[in-house]
Amino acid sequence: MAILVALMFVVSFVGSIRFTRNRDNDYYYSQIQPLLERSNVDDLIVLGGSEKLQAYLRRYGKVRSVLLTSVSETSNANSECVLRVESAIEEELAAGGTVLISRDGLVPGQETIRRYRGIIAFRSLWNRYSQRWITREFRENTVYILQPRKAGGLTPHLETYRVTVGR
Amino acid sequence: MKRHQEATMQSQSPTLRELAIPFAIYLVICTLTLSRVPSITTDSINYINSIDSACCWFHPHHLLYGPVAWAWVAICKSLGIRIDSDLLVSELNTIFGALSLCAFYSIVRCRLGSDRWTAVLVTGLPAFSWGLRYYSGCVEVYVIPLFCLLLSLFLLSAEHLDGRTFAFAGFLNEIAVALAELSVLFVVVVLFAAWYGHQRGDGRLTKSLTIYVSAALPTVALPYLWALSSLHRVTSFETALRWLTDYGHYSRFWSPLSASSVFKAGVGLGQAFIGSHFVFALPLFRSWVEIKLREVYLINDIYLVRNLGAAVARFLVALSIALCLIVLFSGGFSIFSWPELSSQKQRLIYLSLVWVLAYGYSPSFTPRSTPSIG
Numbered sequence: 001m002a003i004l005v006a007l008m009f010v011v012s013f014v015g016s017i018r019f020t021r022n023r024d025n026d027y028y029y030s031q032i033q034p035l036l037e038r039s040n041v042d043d044l045i046v047l048g049g050s051e052k053l054q055a056y057l058r059r060y061g062k063v064r065s066v067l068l069t070s071v072s073e074t075s076n077a078n079s080e081c082v083l084r085v086e087s088a089i090e091e092e093l094a095a096g097g098t099v100l101i102s103r104d105g106l107v108p109g110q111e112t113i114r115r116y117r118g119i120i121a122f123r124s125l126w127n128r129y130s131q132r133w134i135t136r137e138f139r140e141n142t143v144y145i146l147q148p149r150k151a152g153g154l155t156p157h158l159e160t161y162r163v164t165v166g167r
Numbered sequence: 168m169k170r171h172q173e174a175t176m177q178s179q180s181p182t183l184r185e186l187a188i189p190f191a192i193y194l195v196i197c198t199l200t201l202s203r204v205p206s207i208t209t210d211s212i213n214y215i216n217s218i219d220s221a222c223c224w225f226h227p228h229h230l231l232y233g234p235v236a237w238a239w240v241a242i243c244k245s246l247g248i249r250i251d252s253d254l255l256v257s258e259l260n261t262i263f264g265a266l267s268l269c270a271f272y273s274i275v276r277c278r279l280g281s282d283r284w285t286a287v288l289v290t291g292l293p294a295f296s297w298g299l300r301y302y303s304g305c306v307e308v309y310v311i312p313l314f315c316l317l318l319s320l321f322l323l324s325a326e327h328l329d330g331r332t333f334a335f336a337g338f339l340n341e342i343a344v345a346l347a348e349l350s351v352l353f354v355v356v357v358l359f360a361a362w363y364g365h366q367r368g369d370g371r372l373t374k375s376l377t378i379y380v381s382a383a384l385p386t387v388a389l390p391y392l393w394a395l396s397s398l399h400r401v402t403s404f405e406t407a408l409r410w411l412t413d414y415g416h417y418s419r420f421w422s423p424l425s426a427s428s429v430f431k432a433g434v435g436l437g438q439a440f441i442g443s444h445f446v447f448a449l450p451l452f453r454s455w456v457e458i459k460l461r462e463v464y465l466i467n468d469i470y471l472v473r474n475l476g477a478a479v480a481r482f483l484v485a486l487s488i489a490l491c492l493i494v495l496f497s498g499g500f501s502i503f504s505w506p507e508l509s510s511q512k513q514r515l516i517y518l519s520l521v522w523v524l525a526y527g528y529s530p531s532f533t534p535r536s537t538p539s540i541g
Contacts, residue, residue, distance in 0.1 A: 004497075005291035007490040008441065012297040013200075015483045016442030019471045020301065023203040027470035028212070055212045059219075 028056045034138040035100050036061045038145065044092040046085070048104030049112035049119065068105055069116045078121035086125055093148045101126075101133070101144040181276050185283065186269045189290050193268050193303075196294075197261040201254055202305035206467040211306045215253045218306075225394040227413045228348040229308040235259075235346070236306075253306050260310045264303025267310065268294055270317035278324045278515050297442030312343035312350045319343075319353065320522070323360040324515040328369045330378045333361065337382030345390045352525040359521045363514055441487055444472045448480035 019025045031053055035045050041062060047053050049069035057065050066088055068081075075081035089099050104112075106126050108119050126144075133144045205211035217223045217233055218240060224233035236256045243255050268290050276286040293299045302310050319336045336357055343350035357379055365372040391411070401407045409416070434456075437443045447453045447469040456465065472480075505513070 001285070001288050004490065004493055005288060005295060007486055007493070008292060009295040011445075011483055011486050011490065012295060012300060012440075012442045014479070015445030015472070015475070016297055017200055017300060019444070019475070020202040020204040020207060020305075021200055025471050025473075026204040026206045027467040028206045029204075030470070052206075052212065055216055058216050059212055 028052050029060065030140040031102070031104075032056045032061065032141075034136065034141050034143050035102060036063070038136070038143060039063050039098065039100050042095075043098045043100060044088065046089070046099065046101040046105045048102065048106075048108045049116060050104055053102065053104070068108075068119055068122060069112060072116050072118035072121075075118070078118050081118060082121050082125050085122065089129075089146065093146060096148055098148075099146040101129075101146070103142040103144075106144065181273055185276075186272065189268050189272045189287060189294075190265045193265040193294055194261060197264055197300070197304045198258065200304055201257045201261070202301065204471065205253070205306065207301065207471065208305060208307045214306045214308070215256070218256060219252050225398060227394075227411050229346060230348075230390055230394055231345045232308040232311070232347065235311070256306045257304055260305065260307065261303050263311045263314045264299060267299065267303075267314040267317050270314060270321055274317070274321050274324065274515070278321070279512060296440045298439035301442070308347040309349070312347045315339040315343040315346075316350060316353050316522075320356065320515075320518060323356065324511065324518055326511050328360065328364040328375070330370070330374070333357070333375045333379040334382040336360075337379040338386050340379075341383040341386035344387050349526075353522065355525040356518050356522045360514075360518060363517065367510070441490070443487070444468055445475055445480045445483040448472045448475040448477055449484070450477070 023029050028050075031050075035057070039045060039061065043063060045057060045061075045063050045065040047057075047065055047067050049067070051067065051070075054065050054067050057063055066085060068085065071084055072078075072081045075084060092099050105122070108116075112119060129144075129146060132149075133146050136143045136145060205215065214232070214236070217226075218236045221237055224237065226233060236259060239259045240252045240255050248255065271293055272286050272290045275281050275289045276283070281289065299310075299313075302313075316339070319339045322332050322335050322339075325332060340350065340353050340357060343353065358376070361370075361372050361375040361379070364370055364375060395401050395407050395410070398410065401410055434443075447456075447465070453469060508516075
């Protein structure tokens with residue numbers, strides 16, 4: 001019996017429990033960490049279809065977020081949902097804030113596309129914004145950053161930070 | 168209860184001082200390893216958000232968990248404890264995890280007649296299993312009900328069952344249901360206990376079940392009526408029914424029984440005992456499971472052990488196989504001593520098996536293989 005208890009302890013602790021003590025081992029937290037690091041309370045984050053990511057943002061970031069699938073669900077037509085998201089982005093930029101778009105907003109998963117056909121309508125919007133955003137690649141996520149237009153401001157470019165997250 | 172029965176029960180109940188040993192050991196171990204990874208359980212992050220925002224308390228499928236957790240956090244904060252509310256709620260689960268082990272210890276000690284240290288050792292099995300261990304250290308709804316259900320099992324496995332036993336079991340079972348609706352599966356155990364008692368002449372089946380229902384019904388109906396009366400969106404019988412059967416309306420929560428159901432039940436059972444996340448550190452196994460369980464989202468489980476070496480994972484697989492073999496052999500040898508067991512011990516084993524089977528059936532039709540910690 002003692003051997004059995006010892007084996008149970010070693011297997012569950014070494015193989016599972018010890019990893020649950022570190023937040024960096026949380027898949028969803030690792031996804032939002034790059035967004036959190038580069039946003040302030042006044043900024044806006046655009047997410048694709050993950051309600052879970054939105055819940056994580058609410059918990060750890062206190063940042064406002066837009067969930068594309070949710071907008072898509074509550075709009076009458078594809079053009080309407082694109083317009084609503086565009087307005088939210090433009091309002092944010094006009095107010096001097098930054099908009100951060102998560103990779104799952106640009107490249108929704110197959111399951112998200114299957115359940116929310118309307119999400120592919122946003123492609124036209126992203127094509128337009130891709131001319132002016134800064135792309136920051138992290139190990140676990142890619143963030144597309146839109147900032148207010150300023151004279152001498154940053155020009156569109158790509159930055160890669162592959163080793164900073166999830167270690 | 169007759170006098171000689173009371174004397175038997177009292178002499179069999181462990182003292183508080185005796186129970187303090189498993190309670191304290193488990194509380195300390197669990198507190199030192201509270202989870203910081205909410206993604207391992209399906210809804211942990213949503214529970215944390217709703218407790219923190221003090222809104223959407225009443226969820227139809229775990230009605231009282233939100234209010235209880237919120238009250239616990241409020242009490243802790245009023246006492247000047249200023250730490251994250253998710254850690255506070257996890258600690259509440261840790262306390263009930265430790266209490267669950269005390270109930271389990273009492274079952275081993277009183278119903279199986281083990282000595283004190285053997286009982287402590289046997290209690291180590293659920294204590295260090297992944298299911299109880301993890302769910303006692305995170306924000307999830309299942310551990311407080313588990314305590315109620317283990318107390319019910321303790322009552323239902325007594326030498327003699329009478330009306331009071333079924334009344335208490337009804338009350339405890341429905342408190343558990345109000346905290347996590349899945350606990351309704353324990354009704355199968357109560358039915359079996361009533362039938363078994365009837366066979367042994369402990370009381371009529373209908374009488375036992377009537378007493379059970381008359382205690383259970385108000386216990387669960389009152390909180391639900393309270394919730395329904397305070398929800399703005401519930402305006403008619405139809406909307407009330409729609410709210411009460413919420414999960415039933417989403418196909419993503421259910422999958423039809425198929426060949427993979429057995430496999431999913433196996434994954435759930437494996438996770439309940441050993442966690443088994445380490446197997447995802449073996450690339451071949453990972454790709455095989457991903458094909459086998461297409462509709463089950465395992466990315467968070469895989470991510471959890473991404474830094475675990477394949478050699479360590481192989482070693483843990485070997486230990487798990489050894490563990491399974493020990494369980495199978497000792498179980499096999501125990502069958503030979505089955506006729507020598509007292510009817511009370513046999514009944515406890517039957518009741519436990521019925522419980523495991525009832526809960527084990529659950530992950531076979533839910534898409535996500537939630538470990539059945541019962």
